Amino acid sequence: MSKTAAGEVEQDVPEIVVRNRSRYADTLHRPDPDSDDTRPACPIRQSDKEYTTVPAAAYLGHYELCENPECFGREWR
Numbered sequence: 001m002s003k004t005a006a007g008e009v010e011q012d013v014p015e016i017v018v019r020n021r022s023r024y025a026d027t028l029h030r031p032d033p034d035s036d037d038t039r040p041a042c043p044i045r046q047s048d049k050e051y052t053t054v055p056a057a058a059y060l061g062h063y064e065l066c067e068n069p070e071c072f073g074r075e076w077r
């Protein structure tokens with residue numbers, strides 16, 4: 001993980017992100033690199049919901065980025 005600057009910087013969003021399969025989902029997560037399953041990298045992965053990978057470009061704009069530090073949030077201070 002590389003953090004170069006503090007403050008408002010553009011999020012480093014991978015091409016492929018993870019979203020809940022629910023039609024009501026509105027949050028994009030970073031994929032968990034350590035999991036064989038499709039899972040978010042953040043603690044939300046512990047839920048038993050199903051997740052699917054999607055191209056970020058198709059969802060950015062009308063979906064929110066997960067604010068957990070494992071996904072797209074800032075590091076805790």
Ligand SMILES: [Zn+2]
Pocket residue numbers: 028029030040041042043044066067068070071072
């Ligand atoms: Zn997340």
